[in-house]
Amino acid sequence: DVKVTQSSRYLVKRTGEKVFLECVQDMDHENMFWYRQDPGLGLRLIYFSYDVKMKEKGDIPEGYSVSREKKERFSLILESASTNQTSMYLCASSSRVPVGDTQYFGPGTRLTVL
Amino acid sequence: AQKVTQAQTEISVVEKEDVTLDCVYETRDTTYYLFWYKQPPSGELVFLIRRNSFDEQNEISGRYSWNFQKSTSSFNFTITASQVVDSAVYFCALSPKRAQKLVFGQGTRLTINP
Numbered sequence: 317d318v319k320v321t322q323s324s325r326y327l328v329k330r331t332g333e334k335v336f337l338e339c340v341q342d343m344d345h346e347n348m349f350w351y352r353q354d355p356g357l358g359l360r361l362i363y364f365s366y367d368v369k370m371k372e373k374g375d376i377p378e379g380y381s382v383s384r385e386k387k388e389r390f391s392l393i394l395e396s397a398s399t400n401q402t403s404m405y406l407c408a409s410s411s412r413v414p415v416g417d418t419q420y421f422g423p424g425t426r427l428t429v430l
Numbered sequence: 431a432q433k434v435t436q437a438q439t440e441i442s443v444v445e446k447e448d449v450t451l452d453c454v455y456e457t458r459d460t461t462y463y464l465f466w467y468k469q470p471p472s473g474e475l476v477f478l479i480r481r482n483s484f485d486e487q488n489e490i491s492g493r494y495s496w497n498f499q500k501s502t503s504s505f506n507f508t509i510t511a512s513q514v515v516d517s518a519v520y521f522c523a524l525s526p527k528r529a530q531k532l533v534f535g536q537g538t539r540l541t542i543n544p
Contacts, residue, residue: 325473347530349531349532356439356536357536358434358521358534358535358536358537359521359523359532359534360534361531361532364530364531366530374531404473406475408475410530412530415525415527415530416462416463416480416482416525416526416527416530418465418477418480419465419477419532420477421467421474421475421476421477422474423472423473423474424473424474426473
């Protein structure tokens with residue numbers, strides 16, 4: 317079974333803090349993704365990575381950065397957290413081949429920025 | 431542009447009723463993939479099905495069935511004899527062939543009442 321884990325289920329931070337969200341997968345997947353989920357908006361892609369040290373912007377990258385130093389680990393960084401970044405963050409991974417392969421998701425991190 | 435629309439925001443039915451969740455998509459690609467995911471109250475997205483655009487056969491898995499119709503750009507999901515454990519938010523998603531990412535609908539919150 318594919319396992320995607322995220323470092324925290326719940327996180328509370330203050331405005332202006334630097335926040336790290338960690339994601340680890342154990343299936344040797346090339347692709348990893350960060351989404352945020354907000355009521356009425358579904359899931360929106362923040363960033364994804366198709367290989368170590370490679371990254372591409374998704375639909376809403378503003379205010380976020382990412383790091384992928386090892387294949388199994390993908391970090392989302394909020395350089396200076398703001399209240400509008402309060403949300404549910406979901407990490408996913410998939411194999412690069414075939415294209416359009418199933419993405420498997422972690423349990424999510426519910427981040428509150430005060 | 432790629433888009434997925436789940437027009438039903440919330441559905442509430444009594445246990446043992448059949449229920450259909452609608453999904454309509456837009457894409458200019460001829461090759462693409464469609465998905466359904468379930469998000470129970472615990473928050474993790476659970477993969478249900480992946481379908482490629484060349485396979486229009488309907489699929490049945492236990493009480494779940496999916497109806498894919500390219501002519502109407504729809505990929506609807508039916509739960510037969512619903513159970514309380516089916517209560518969740520359900521997401522339909524589209525993956526264009528040349529992109530690795532998923533485009534999600536807004537989700538449908540399904541409540542099954544005993």
